[in-house]
Amino acid sequence: MALIVQKYGGTSVGSVERIQAVAQKIKTFADGGDQLVVSVSAMSGETNRMTALAQEIQTVPSLREMDMLLTTGEQVTISLLSMALQQLGCDAISYLGSQVRIVTDSEHGKARIKSIDDHRIHASLDAGKVVVVAGFQGIDEQGHITTLGRGGSDTTAVALAAALKADECQIYTDVDGVYTTDPRIEPNARKMKSVSYEEMLEMASLGSKVLQIRSVEFASKYKVPLRVLSSLIDNPVGTLITSEENIVEQAVISGIAHNKDEAKLSLIGVPDKPGIAFKILKAISSANIEVDMIVQSVSAREGLTNFAFTVHRNDFAKALSILETVCEELGAIGVQSDDKVVKVSLVGLGMRSHAGIASQMFEVLHHEGINIQMISTSEIKISVVIDEKYLELAVRSLHSAFEMDKE
Amino acid sequence: MALIVQKYGGTSVGSVERIQAVAQKIKTFADGGDQLVVSVSAMSGETNRMTALAQEIQTVPSLREMDMLLTTGEQVTISLLSMALQQLGCDAISYLGSQVRIVTDSEHGKARIKSIDDHRIHASLDAGKVVVVAGFQGIDEQGHITTLGRGGSDTTAVALAAALKADECQIYTDVDGVYTTDPRIEPNARKMKSVSYEEMLEMASLGSKVLQIRSVEFASKYKVPLRVLSSLIDNPVGTLITSEENIVEQAVISGIAHNKDEAKLSLIGVPDKPGIAFKILKAISSANIEVDMIVQSVSAREGLTNFAFTVHRNDFAKALSILETVCEELGAIGVQSDDKVVKVSLVGLGMRSHAGIASQMFEVLHHEGINIQMISTSEIKISVVIDEKYLELAVRSLHSAFEMDKE
Structure with a gap:
């Protein structure tokens, strides 16, 4: 019982x-x-x-x-x-x-x-x-x-x-489990038998709509075996979300998440002084806009830096107008923006022990002629921002290259 | 305040x-x-x-x-x-x-x-x-x-x-107070400034829809001054329901209530032995039918009695069928029934000190040619059951005879 x-x-x-x-x-x-x-x-x-x-x-x-x-x-x-x-x-x-x-x-x-x-x-x-x-x-x-x-x-x-x-x-x-990626984009997407809390958390925060982050956090904290299954079919098996140690066959990459609603904003040629990131992000967050990826890079001209970030596409116009004001205040060269970008992410606990996943990912994208605009990594995920027209191509080629259709 | x-x-x-x-x-x-x-x-x-x-x-x-x-x-x-x-x-x-x-x-x-x-x-x-x-x-x-x-x-x-x-x-x-009687029947019905808890309780139990009995009981028990007023007009005065001692000008008769949904059933010629009332009413209440007025009277034939009661008209058919079974069991002569009756009641604290109200009521009805089929009294009310075709005439003639249109 x-x-x-x-x-x-x-x-x-x-x-x-x-x-x-x-x-x-x-x-x-x-x-x-x-x-x-x-x-x-x-x-x-x-x-x-x-x-x-x-x-x-x-x-x-x-x-x-x-x-x-x-x-x-x-x-x-x-x-x-x-x-x-x-x-x-x-x-x-x-x-x-x-x-x-x-x-x-x-x-x-x-x-x-x-x-x-x-x-x-x-x-x-x-x-x-x-x-x-x-x-x-x-x-x-x-x-x-x-x-x-x-x-x-x-x-x-x-x-x-x-x-x-x-x-x-x-x-x-209304879905019958957690898939390696969105089956509407990649028909070979495979339903996983099990996935770890950590991976599920990354996937949820990267745009997978299956479970809310907080419920996964809670399950992870209290080690509750969590199963996602379909209410529409009989005797569903679904996907078990559990602790890493309960997962017998750990794949290197578990899933590919994507987020279509991204917009990218960059402040070019900011005088490189302490507190720049704070000043820019303060203005944005004061307007109740959530910032997702943040990248700061060296500019071609000495003493200057470039600062880029992504926001939800709904906040794009508001963020752009704020950034133009900030640009003047900080004496930066200019603002660049693009609201036709998407984020594609590889998630997998295996990344911790397998070196070279990032370079393999970049190689696949390069091979398909897809330009990477921003990169962000954590211990178990790599996210890239690319032109939205490459979304499906990127997901499919990565899914195939990492052999995610095979168990 | x-x-x-x-x-x-x-x-x-x-x-x-x-x-x-x-x-x-x-x-x-x-x-x-x-x-x-x-x-x-x-x-x-x-x-x-x-x-x-x-x-x-x-x-x-x-x-x-x-x-x-x-x-x-x-x-x-x-x-x-x-x-x-x-x-x-x-x-x-x-x-x-x-x-x-x-x-x-x-x-x-x-x-x-x-x-x-x-x-x-x-x-x-x-x-x-x-x-x-x-x-x-x-x-x-x-x-x-x-x-x-x-x-x-x-x-x-x-x-x-x-x-x-x-x-x-x-x-x-949606009404602006408690009236001496239903204004849809008697256009001269007068809105009362105040009425006692006891009278209001009687009127509620006699079919007045203004307030539920239990709320009046509660107000009476805890001496809560209760006012009924209209939510549809500005600065309404309404009717105050309060303790008898707070009512300055106590009318002899406060109100005339009526109940249209009555049906009368009589068991004629029941052998007059102890427990008859119990046996009849047990059968009726077992079928979840509520009995209103009950009258037992002597039959013209010695050793026999007549037993009559009223029920809600919705329960008439069910009650009739039960009573026919009971009639056989008790060896009574027969069942009489009429689902075209109404109940009209006079309510007033003044009845306690004013003798002769009942006879005055019966006289008014007699004068209008209205036959009284059943009578039931309490300390502050008199109810009669009459043919439904006389309802309006009875209410109007009583309202006028007791000068209820005057303060």
């Missing part, structure tokens, strides 16, 4: 019929003898509907009241799912975040979980019930309702699994 | 525009220096929408899960109303029943309030905030979400007013 935490997203519970299908799936596990704790999101569309209502009323909706409003979404789902389970003869009970004391800090809209009281859940499990917990929500120490921010239901599931010492945390979604 | 508890029903908060109008009304009080606690219902239509969802899923929806589902309705309203108040520059904070510890018993769907923790509300009031509390909901001692049943938001408001020792509890609704 295993204790399994499952999470179903908004699309999986988006209608009465889908809630009934999820209940059927859960019942199969319960009938097999497993103990089940299920965390669910709001029915798809509900969060947008409520956000629109709030925006009609308050110019900048209060974060506390938004949390009060949005948490009703999951509350509806847990009650309906519990009813659907009961209708199938499967005893079930729903709990709000506040009822199982998912205590968070007080950062409304992006709270972080501090603790969970597992007693109530264990008591209900011991009474033979499936426990259905509202995802995305918690309560702070003063009793105010909080939410965990984007992808919060994944985080709820992982936190529940950690608190309950569950055997596995299963995230049901 | 007064402490006022206000309640706005589902129609008053049925859209973004109406929520904004309610916020404007509340702001006027707050600007005038009053401390405000506001209890609200779900936006009109929401409860029905959710009930329909539940019924699609579970044949007989779990009462606990229904409470979990339905309480989201008020939660949406309190957050939106708080936002609307903040948008007007009026500081406001929303609280769930669980957050201000509206502790109830565990009867899901019709829980009764046991206690309220006023500390949190007083702290927020002292901080200069308008406090917006979800109506209709509470939490039991084990932390399960409960609801108070029909009209529960009125009860929440009155219970809050009692706990906070508020100066007044104002129930905003």
Whole structure:
């Protein structure tokens, strides 16, 4: 008998019929003898509907009241799912975040979980019930309702699994696992049986949409075996995200991530004095723009330096205008920009022990005539910024060169 | 500076525009220096929408899960109303029943309030905030979400007013007060300035739809001055429901209530033995049918008795079929029935000191040629069952005979 935490997203519970299908799936596990704790999101569309209502009323909706409003979404789902389970003869009970004391800090809209009281859940499990917990929500120490921010239901599931010492945390979604790269770009992309927390974290931060970073961080911290699987097919296997030591066959490169929404900005010929990076980035971050890659390089003219960074394409115009002001203030030669770039990244724990991965990557790109505009590396990833027209070519040629279609 | 508890029903908060109008009304009080606690219902239509969802899923929806589902309705309203108040520059904070510890018993769907923790509300009031509390909901001692049943938001408001020792509890609704009788039947019906708790209780139980019985009971028990007023007009006066001793000019008859949905059933010629009433009513109540008036009378034939009662017209067919079975079992002569009857009642504290009200009532009806089929009396009311075709005539002639159009 295993204790399994499952999470179903908004699309999986988006209608009465889908809630009934999820209940059927859960019942199969319960009938097999497993103990089940299920965390669910709001029915798809509900969060947008409520956000629109709030925006009609308050110019900048209060974060506390938004949390009060949005948490009703999951509350509806847990009650309906519990009813659907009961209708199938499967005893079930729903709990709000506040009822199982998912205590968070007080950062409304992006709270972080501090603790969970597992007693109530264990008591209900011991009474033979499936426990259905509202995802995305918690309560702070003063009793105010909080939410965990984007992808919060994944985080709820992982936190529940950690608190309950569950055997596995299963995230049901509309993809059937984690692939070596985006199958829409490279048809030979291979679904991985397993991948390490560290690699998954890099892939999530590099634009892979499968899991939110925070849920992977949480799983990594508490060593929760995390499985991503499809809610649309029967008996899915999915991909297990686990500790490095549990992965038998560690590939050198696990995945290729890409991010289409990049824009590059460069300040050319800045007088090279201490504090330049600070001055440039301060101005950008004051405008609430997140900076991704940062590269500083020597200029052709002595005493000058070039400073380049990337931002999300939505922030491009704003960042450009700020940078032009900074350019004047710092007496730099000029600004260069390009909002038609993408980022392609190789991720793999194997890089730590295999030298020469970077040069092999650069060789492949060079061979295809792809110019590299920026490079950034960490211990287990190499990212390059290239012209967006080469995205598919770069992904496919790297996937093939590193033989990622083979196990 | 007064402490006022206000309640706005589902129609008053049925859209973004109406929520904004309610916020404007509340702001006027707050600007005038009053401390405000506001209890609200779900936006009109929401409860029905959710009930329909539940019924699609579970044949007989779990009462606990229904409470979990339905309480989201008020939660949406309190957050939106708080936002609307903040948008007007009026500081406001929303609280769930669980957050201000509206502790109830565990009867899901019709829980009764046991206690309220006023500390949190007083702290927020002292901080200069308008406090917006979800109506209709509470939490039991084990932390399960409960609801108070029909009209529960009125009860929440009155219970809050009692706990906070508020100066007044104002129930905003779509009528502008309590009338001597239904103005749609008698155009001369007069809005009362004040009425006693006892009279209001009788009128509520006799079919007046203005307030739910339980909220009046609560107000009576804790001596909460309760005012019914219109949310649709400016500066409404409404009707104050208060203790008998606070009512300066006590009329003999305060109001005429009526109930259109009655049906009458009689068992004729039952052998008169102990336990007859029990046997008949047991069968009826086992079928979940509520019995209203009950009259037992002597039959023309010795040793036999006649037993008559009224039920809601919706239950007529079911009650009739049960009674026919009972008739055979008890060896009675037969069953008579009529589902075209109505109940008309006179209510007034003055009946206690004024003799002859009943005979005056019967005389008026007799004078109009209206046959009385059943009579039931209490200390402060007289009810008669008559043919439904006489309803309007009975109400108007009694209203006029007792000079109820005059103050």
